[in-house]
Amino acid sequence: MLSKIIHNKKKLIPAFLLSPGMIILTIGFFIPLIMLFVVSFYQGVSGSGIMVKEVTLDNYINFMDPYYAKIIFRTFKIALLTSILSLILGYPVAMMISKSSEKIKTILLAVVLTPLLTNVVARTLGLMIILGKHGPINQLLGLFNIAPIKFIPGELGIVVGLTQVFMPYMILSISGILGNIDFSLEEAARDLGCSRMGAFWKVIFPLSMPGIVAGSLFVFLLSFSSFVTPRLLGGGKVMVITMLIYQQAMQLINWPFAAAASFVLLFFSTIMITLYSKATMSKNVVGITKNIDGKSKTSGVRLVKRKIGDGLYNWRASIARIISRNARKIKFAESFEGFVQTIGKFLLRSWKVIIVLFIVLPLPLVILSSFSESSIITFPPTGFSLRWYAGLLERTEYVKSFFLSLKLALISVVISLSVGTLASLALARYDFRGKELMRSIFLSPLSLPAVIVGIALLRFLAYMQWVATFQGLMVAHLVLTTAYVVRTVSASLVGFDLSIEEAARDLGASAFYTLRKITLPIIKPGLIVAGIFSFIVSFDETTVSIFITGGRTITLPVRIFSQLEYGLDPTVTAVSSLLILMSVTALLLIGKVFGLEKFSIK
Amino acid sequence: MSKVDIKNITKYYGDVLAVDDVSIEIEKGELIGLLGPSGCGKTTLLRVMSGFLEPNQGSIYMGGKDVTLMPPEKRPTSLVFQNYALFPHLSVFENIAFGLKVKKLPMEQIRKDVKEILEVIDLQGIEERSVSQLSGGQQQRIALARGLVMKPEVLLLDEPLCNLDAKLRVETRDHIKRIQKSLGITSVFVTHDQEEALSICDRIVIMKDGKVLQIGTPEEIYGQPTSKFAADFIGKSNLLNGRIEKDEKDPNVFILESGQKVKIENEDQYFGNANVLIRPENIVIADEPEKCSEVNCIEGEIDYITYLGEVTYYRVAISKNEQILTSVYGKSDKIWEIGGKVFLSWKSTDALLIKE
Ligand SMILES: Nc1ncnc2c1ncn2[C@@H]1O[C@H](COP(=O)(O)OP(=O)(O)OP(=O)(O)O)[C@@H](O)[C@H]1O
Ligand SMILES: [Mg+2]
Numbered sequence: 038m039l040s041k042i043i044h045n046k047k048k049l050i051p052a053f054l055l056s057p058g059m060i061i062l063t064i065g066f067f068i069p070l071i072m073l074f075v076v077s078f079y080q081g082v083s084g085s086g087i088m089v090k091e092v093t094l095d096n097y098i099n100f101m102d103p104y105y106a107k108i109i110f111r112t113f114k115i116a117l118l119t120s121i122l123s124l125i126l127g128y129p130v131a132m133m134i135s136k137s138s139e140k141i142k143t144i145l146l147a148v149v150l151t152p153l154l155t156n157v158v159a160r161t162l163g164l165m166i167i168l169g170k171h172g173p174i175n176q177l178l179g180l181f182n183i184a185p186i187k188f189i190p191g192e193l194g195i196v197v198g199l200t201q202v203f204m205p206y207m208i209l210s211i212s213g214i215l216g217n218i219d220f221s222l223e224e225a226a227r228d229l230g231c232s233r234m235g236a237f238w239k240v241i242f243p244l245s246m247p248g249i250v251a252g253s254l255f256v257f258l259l260s261f262s263s264f265v266t267p268r269l270l271g272g273g274k275v276m277v278i279t280m281l282i283y284q285q286a287m288q289l290i291n292w293p294f295a296a297a298a299s300f301v302l303l304f305f306s307t308i309m310i311t312l313y314s315k316a317t318m319s320k321n322v323v324g325i326t327k328n329i330d331g332k333s334k335t336s337g338v339r340l341v342k343r344k345i346g347d348g349l350y351n352w353r354a355s356i357a358r359i360i361s362r363n364a365r366k367i368k369f370a371e372s373f374e375g376f377v378q379t380i381g382k383f384l385l386r387s388w389k390v391i392i393v394l395f396i397v398l399p400l401p402l403v404i405l406s407s408f409s410e411s412s413i414i415t416f417p418p419t420g421f422s423l424r425w426y427a428g429l430l431e432r433t434e435y436v437k438s439f440f441l442s443l444k445l446a447l448i449s450v451v452i453s454l455s456v457g458t459l460a461s462l463a464l465a466r467y468d469f470r471g472k473e474l475m476r477s478i479f480l481s482p483l484s485l486p487a488v489i490v491g492i493a494l495l496r497f498l499a500y501m502q503w504v505a506t507f508q509g510l511m512v513a514h515l516v517l518t519t520a521y522v523v524r525t526v527s528a529s530l531v532g533f534d535l536s537i538e539e540a541a542r543d544l545g546a547s548a549f550y551t552l553r554k555i556t557l558p559i560i561k562p563g564l565i566v567a568g569i570f571s572f573i574v575s576f577d578e579t580t581v582s583i584f585i586t587g588g589r590t591i592t593l594p595v596r597i598f599s600q601l602e603y604g605l606d607p608t609v610t611a612v613s614s615l616l617i618l619m620s621v622t623a624l625l626l627i628g629k630v631f632g633l634e635k636f637s638i639k
Numbered sequence: 640m641s642k643v644d645i646k647n648i649t650k651y652y653g654d655v656l657a658v659d660d661v662s663i664e665i666e667k668g669e670l671i672g673l674l675g676p677s678g679c680g681k682t683t684l685l686r687v688m689s690g691f692l693e694p695n696q697g698s699i700y701m702g703g704k705d706v707t708l709m710p711p712e713k714r715p716t717s718l719v720f721q722n723y724a725l726f727p728h729l730s731v732f733e734n735i736a737f738g739l740k741v742k743k744l745p746m747e748q749i750r751k752d753v754k755e756i757l758e759v760i761d762l763q764g765i766e767e768r769s770v771s772q773l774s775g776g777q778q779q780r781i782a783l784a785r786g787l788v789m790k791p792e793v794l795l796l797d798e799p800l801c802n803l804d805a806k807l808r809v810e811t812r813d814h815i816k817r818i819q820k821s822l823g824i825t826s827v828f829v830t831h832d833q834e835e836a837l838s839i840c841d842r843i844v845i846m847k848d849g850k851v852l853q854i855g856t857p858e859e860i861y862g863q864p865t866s867k868f869a870a871d872f873i874g875k876s877n878l879l880n881g882r883i884e885k886d887e888k889d890p891n892v893f894i895l896e897s898g899q900k901v902k903i904e905n906e907d908q909y910f911g912n913a914n915v916l917i918r919p920e921n922i923v924i925a926d927e928p929e930k931c932s933e934v935n936c937i938e939g940e941i942d943y944i945t946y947l948g949e950v951t952y953y954r955v956a957i958s959k960n961e962q963i964l965t966s967v968y969g970k971s972d973k974i975w976e977i978g979g980k981v982f983l984s985w986k987s988t989d990a991l992l993i994k995e
Contacts, residue, residue, distance in 0.1 A: 224691055225724035227711045229738030229789060235712075239737075243728050 054463035057456040058479060058519055065516035066482050066490070069497035073489075076496055077296035086290035096297030105281070109305065112277040115192060115267070116260035119199040120253040123207040126200065127252070129389045131211035136220075145393070149205045152396055155620040156577040157202070158597045159613035161269045163399020164198040165189060165605060166406055166414060168270070173402075190272025198270040199260045201395060206259065207252035214248030215241075254313045258306055262486030264580050269601050278302050279488045286492050286584065296496070299489045306486070400617050407610035414605045425611035435596060435612060442576050442593040445510055449518045449575040450568050456515075457522025458564065462556075464523070465530035479523045482516045490516070491584035498585055505587035513581050518571035525570060529563025569623050577616065641702030641715070641792045642667050643688070643825055648697035650683050657683040659849035660697070668823040670816065672840030674830055676872070680849040681829045682721075685795050688827065689718045701793060712741075717786030719796045723778050725770040731781055732766035738789045756788040759818055776807045783815065787822070794819065794826040800835065808832075812839050833873045837861065845869045867993055870916045875952075877917045877963050878993070885910045891987065897958030901935045902987040914993040921989035922965040924953060924981050926973060931984040939963065941979045955981055 077096055080089040099105060134145045152160055167173055168188035175185040188194035218241060226236035264279040271280070278298060286295035410420030429435055464476050482490060494513050495504065503509035537559070538551050546554065557564070579594040586595050593612065600609050643665040650658040658680040665671050673681045686692040688699055690711035698707040706714055725734050732753060739749045757763050760780040770778060779799060786794060799815070800808045816839040819826050830836050836843050837857040845852045845860065845868075853865050864870035870878060881895045883905060893903045893915050903915055928936055939955035942962065951967050953975060963983055975981060 219722065219724065221720050221722060221724040222726055224711070225718070225720060225726070225785075226737065226741075227691075228689060228716070228718045229785070230712045230741040232710075232712060235741065239741075240726055240728075244726075 048469065051463040051467040051469050054459040054467075055475065058460040058523070061456060061512070061515050061519055062478065062482070065494065065512040069493035072496050072500065073296045073299065073493040076293050077300055079293040081291035081293035083285075083289045083291045083294075086292075088293055096294050097301070099294070099297075100301055108276050108278055108281055109301070111192075111275070112261055112279075113305075115195055115199070115275075115277060116257045118196045119203065119260040120207075120256045122196060122200045123204040123256045124249060124253060126392045126395070127204045127207035128211060128249075130204075130392050131208045131215055131248070133389050134208065134212040135215035135218075146209075148393060148397055149208055151621070151624070152202070152400060153205050154573070154624060155400060156594055156613070156616040157265045157579055158269075158594050158601065159403055159616045160202065160399055161198065161266050162597070162601060162605075162609060162613050163403045164194075164201060164266075164270060165601070166402050167399055168194050168197060169414070171415060173398075189270050190274055192271070192275055194270040195267045195275060195277075198266050199256075199263060201399065202263070202266055203256045203259045204392075204396060206255040210252030210255060211245055211248040214245050214251075218244050250313065254309065258309060261306060261309075262302055262488060264488045264583075265598065269598070273602065279486075282488055282492060283583075286495060292492075292496055295492055299492055302486065303489060403610055403617060404614045407607070407614040409607065409610075412607055414607060414610065425607045428608055429611050432608060434591075435593070435608070437589070438591050438593040438596040441507075441510075441590060445507075445514055445592065446572045446575040448511065449514045450571045453515055453518035453522045453571050454564065454568050457519045457567065458526050460519075461523050461526035461530060462552075464527055465533070476523075476527070480520055482520045483524070487580035488584075491581040494581060495584040504585055505590050507590055509585050510582060510590060510592065513585055514575045514578060517578065517581070518574050521570050521574055522567045525567040526560065526563050529560045529566075533559065566627055569627055573620060573623050576619065641825060642700075643793055643827075644700035645684075645688070646698050646700070648684065648687055648694045648699070650680075650687055650692060650694050652683075656849055658687065658694070661846075661849070661851050662697075663844055663851065663854065665825055665827065668820075668825055669841045670819050670826045670828060670839060672828045672830060672836035672843045673846060674833060674836040674843050674872075675846035677831060679846045681831070681846060682797055683849075684846075685718070685797050685827060685829055688793070689716050689795050690714045715792035717789050717791035717794055719782050719786050719794070719799050721797045721799070721801060723782040723802075725778055725782060725785070727769075727771060729770070730766065731768050731770060731773070734770055734781060735785050735788050737785065752788050756784045759787065759822075760784045761814075775803055776811060779803060779811060780814075783818075787818070787824075792825065794824045795829075796826065797829045798831070799828070800830070800832075808835070815839065837873070845872065863991065864916065864993065867914055870914075870991075870993060875919050875964060875966070877915075877919065877922075879915045879917070879961065879963075880912075881915065882912045883910050883992075893990070893992070895958070895961060897961055899937060899957065901937065901990065903990040903992055904988055905992055909992065909994055911994075916991040916993055917963070917985055917989060919952065919964045919966040920968075922963065922983050922985045924955070924965050924967060924975070924983055926975070926979070926981055928982050931982050934984075934987055935990070936982055936984045937963075938980070938982055941975050941977050941981060944975070944977060953981070955983055957983070 076088065078092045078094070080091060080093055080095060081087070082089070100109070130145075130149070134142055134149075137145065169175070170185055170187065174188070178185065186193070188197060222240050222244070223236045226240045227233065231239060262279060264283065267275060267277050268280060268283070271277070273280075276284075278301070282295050282298045282302070285291045285298060406414050406418050407425055408421050408423070409415070409418035410422040410424070411418070460479055464472060464479070477484075490513075494509075498504045498506075498509040498512075501509075503512075533556075538555055577594055578592070579598060582592050582595050583598060586592055591599070594616070597609050597612055597616075600606055643663075645661060645663040645665070648658055648661045649656075661680075661684060663671070673684065675681055683692065687694050690706070690709055690713075694707065698705055700706065701715060711718075726737065729737065735753045735756060736749050739752060744752075753766070754763075757766070760783060762777060762780055762784070765773070765777070770781065773781065779802070783796075783799070796815070800811055803811060812835055815828075828836070828840060837860075840857060842854060842856055843860045844854050845866075847868055853860060853869050855863075860869065861873055864873065867878060870876050879893075879895055879901075881893050883890060883893055887894075890905045890908045890910070891902055893901050893905075893913070895901065901915065923931070925931055928938070937957050939957035939962075941953050942956045943954035945952040945954075949968065951971070953965050953967065955963050955965060957963055965983060
């Protein structure tokens with residue numbers, strides 16, 4: 038009798054811990070998605086915002102129209118070219134990473150990851166500068182008497198830009214697999230008469246296939262559903278599927294069609310993942326083993342599953358997970374010092390460096406340009422002035438947006454950290470039915486393209502009459518940041534030795550006391566990372582917010598985005614520089630915190 | 640099957656001196672063992688021979704030709720890797736055929752060669768299996784076959800048995816020896832297991848800290864070690880400290896630290912501090928001095944007994960700081976116990992003087 042009561046009580050605990058998060062998710066994610074799905078079967082009237090509530094398949098059938106088929110085909114083409122270019126450029130870098138010493142490896146990884154941690158608009162601005170008609174690339178070509186290439190606006194620019202943005206995924210996938218390959222195999226091949234190149238093509242390359250395929254899939258999916266980069270680098274003229282969604286939803290106010298387009302996007306992404314799974318079933322790409330005895334198997338399939346589970350469409354999530362898992366090992370502050378030195382050394386080394394530079398360079402370029410005197414963005418920047426920073430203060434709209442973003446970010450941190458930690462504890466500590474399902478539910482907002490999250494929220498907030506309101510943005514940001522917190526804190530609970538808690542209980546501590554004095558202090562590094570990431574995620578959030586801001590509530594990144602839609606403006610370089618600095622500071626902060634953590638934990 | 644000449648090879652890794660002026664002449668068809676403790680430079684020397692490392696100094700000749708700067712794929716050597724390095728994405732057949740395909744041999748030839756070599760290593764009918772479906776011993780033999788099928792003039796084996804369990808090691812090493820002899824391939828066999836080296840090698844090279852200490856047949860290395868290190872490293876040994884004094888009338892008298900005198904053979908009339916090596920199996924243990932069979936007869940007390948079945952080791956303290964280990968094979972007629980008083984004796988010819 039008594040035991041039954043206790044048992045029932047125990048069952049209630051996880052439900053209790055999960056419920057705040059579930060409420061946020063239901064309101065901010067599931068209801069909007071369901072509404073979006075329903076709307077996709079209504080009939081819309083372009084330009085009017087009127088919806089005829091009659092169920093029809095017209096919206097989907099419309100995609101057979103050559104015009105829309107062409108858009109899908111173009112999106113495919115761009116995503117495919119991006120994957121190929123990323124592979125060609127990324128492979129040598131991955132090779133370099135997997136063959137370097139531990140120290141250099143950390144530094145190179147930090148270099149490769151830094152751009153992923155900075156705001157997408159700021160990064161794209163850097164690309165606009167690099168790829169510009171008189172940008173550094175064209176100047177370089179000019180040195181060899183090659184006529185300037187028109188990268189932007191256009192598809193070529195989009196492909197190069199997306200490559201810059203997503204190549205790190207390719208590099209990480211391939212270097213992960215290469216790291217597991219025993220390089221004595223290469224020597225064995227050479228001993229048997231292969232040349233260096235021969236050994237590579239016959240042994241190393243086929244063995245790295247799972248990484249190549251997985252990396253290509255990531256890059257493809259990310260490119261296929263990216264919005265900000267194609268919008269800005271395409272100058273609004275290159276119609277891809279996300280652009281179509283944006284245009285239909287925001288300009289033509291034909292929500293039913295935009296909704297249908299979202300599900301078409303999702304459909305093609307799913308097809309790609311399915312094809313991939315099929316392909317990996319066939320013999321050649323199945324997976325590789327480090328030792329032939331099959332001890333440490335890394336298969337591409339697992340890699341992909343993990344990546345998608347991590348929140349493929351929100352790259353910061355996987356990075357956050359990696360950092361919090363290795364929290365005690367990573368010394369970011371140190372890596373950044375070493376980073377500067379190593380870059381210096383590498384500069385002299387080889388063309389692989391140029392690729393690495395291509396990944397990071399847009400960021401310093403933005404910062405450099407922000408100090409230019411000229412009101413046209415040129416390269417190299419002319420003169421030195423702080424006028425754009427000074428000018429910022431006079432542009433009240435930027436200042437307002439800044440405070441709006443700050444407020445959103447701070448509130449997001451506080452709420453999502455508490456809600457997310459509770460949910461993580463439930464997921465890590467308790468056994469209950471449907472636990473795995475619950476975990477994927479909590480992470481699901483990160484596994485959908487941001488465009489779709491954005492348009493779903495737009496539909497829902499319109500229904501609630503919350504579009505362009507603070508509470509509307511708050512809901513959107515909470516959905517994303519809570520998922521981040523769950524991801525990050527769960528990861529830091531993974532290696533947690535339960536017997537420590539049991540010891541505390543055994544010594545007479547109550548459950549709550551144990552949580553406060555034992556559990557939380559031990560996962561503190563994870564909590565801090567989660568907090569910092571939530572802040573950045575919220576502050577930097579662009580794609581979802583684009584759909585739901587307006588009027589007086591426009592967040593800072595969206596403000597920059599709208600400005601860039603009209604063209605380059607030096608003021609934007611100043612704001613973007615501040616955003617970049619913020620991300621870098623956050624990273625350094627993480628390093629600092631862990632520096633201190635080292636002393637207290639041992 | 641060519642003669643290999645290693646001449647004054649020196650190899651540094653940065654500041655670390657891994658191989659220090661090593662010269663070895665290897666005869667045609669000889670199986671030579673590189674034996675030494677971990678980190679003494681065995682692998683490094685082997686990799687210099689196979690072409691993966693360029694020496695800082697010295698040269699390597701194979702069949703009279705200087706191959707020092709030749710890339711690994713051009714050398715007439717086959718290397719068998721410590722971890723086998725089998726290609727995990729290829730089947731057994733494809734693994735063995737790998738080098739032949741690189742050579743662009745016709746397919747029939749390749750099939751025939753692979754079949755033959757599988758017969759040699761006594762593993763037939765597993766051609767289509769994936770290498771991960773093989774046992775450790777089978778993988779080892781496939782790795783050997785992959786090298787042998789290239790008909791190398793020199794076979795280099797880097798601790799090929801170290802991943803196998805004790806019983807399999809013995810079987811496989813005898814197998815390797817048989818194959819090596821029947822094909823007559825000049826071979827270098829790296830190991831840090833002295834028993835392995837003693838049992839199958841024609842000659843053994845003892846290495847320490849990158850240097851060669853001694854080269855000789857197993858009998859020479861075991862019977863006449865020229866250094867304390869070699870004496871200690873190979874087999875069980877008693878190394879007694881002491882000196883030979885000039886004013887002693889007989890140069891064959893060795894004075895132990897405890898002052899006791901033992902007889903040795905000191906042909907070249909050496910004087911000064913030295914060590915004496917006596918192998919445990921050359922010592923006779925008795926419970927009365929009358930039973931001492933030889934000239935040397937030292938009294939002591941048993942302080943430790945190790946029973947290993949076929950042999951029992953007795954450690955006998957002959958003074959406060961000196962112990963002598965002796966072995967008794969089979970069942971002895973007398974059972975000694977710890978604390979028992981015994982007398983040890985040995986032939987003076989079995990007491991080897993090691994000058995250092
Ligand atoms: N790549 C390297 N860089 C720097 N030092 C090295 C490198 N490889 C080996 N060494 C050093 O060179 C010395 C000889 O190494 P080597 O691998 O030849 O030893 P070994 O005799 O094969 O040892 P083991 O029995 O453990 O395999 C060691 O001190 C080792 O630490
Ligand atoms: Mg070695």
